[in-house]
Amino acid sequence: MIGFPLSPAKKLYAGSKALYANDYSDDIFRYEGTPSWVWPRVGGPGAAFAVNDVALYGISPDGQAVMRRHHGTGEKWTRIGGLPPGEKKILHIWAEGKELYIGTRAID
Numbered sequence: 001m002i003g004f005p006l007s008p009a010k011k012l013y014a015g016s017k018a019l020y021a022n023d024y025s026d027d028i029f030r031y032e033g034t035p036s037w038v039w040p041r042v043g044g045p046g047a048a049f050a051v052n053d054v055a056l057y058g059i060s061p062d063g064q065a066v067m068r069r070h071h072g073t074g075e076k077w078t079r080i081g082g083l084p085p086g087e088k089k090i091l092h093i094w095a096e097g098k099e100l101y102i103g104t105r106a107i108d
Contacts, residue, residue: 015051015095018071022049028058030071042075052095059102063089066102 009021019031026045032038046058046067056069058077066081083090084104092103 011049013049013051013056015056016053018051018056020049020051020056022046026061028056030056042069043077047090048093050093050095050100052097052100054098057093057095057100059090059093063091066090066093066100 007023010024010026011022013020013022013028020028020042021031021039022028027041028043028046028049029039030042032040042056043058045061047061047063049056049058051057055071057080058067058069059065060067064083065079067077068080069075069077081102087104090102090104091106094101094103
């Protein structure tokens with residue numbers, strides 16, 4: 001595997017079924033467990049990521065779309081949503097259980 005974990009992790013994203021990390025190129029990797037300690041790349045850069053029981057989700061780098069990658073599907077991502085009407089950019093994403101939430105407003 002090229003990249004992570006050879007470089008430091010920027011953030012970790014943990015769910016009940018998977019552990020992900022991104023490096024400073026913002027590519028995203030999934031931990032495959034022991035004994036191999038392998039972290040294969042599962043996607044390119046994203047503005048932010050979240051994981052739940054169902055999938056890994058990401059905001060596109062330009063903040064205009066929400067993407068989904070089901071656990072165990074390599075680098076296959078599906079667009080599942082876009083920018084809500086009247087908003088300029090998706091800023092936040094979080095997930096829990098089987099739910100997914102996005103935010104378009106700054107959090108102070």
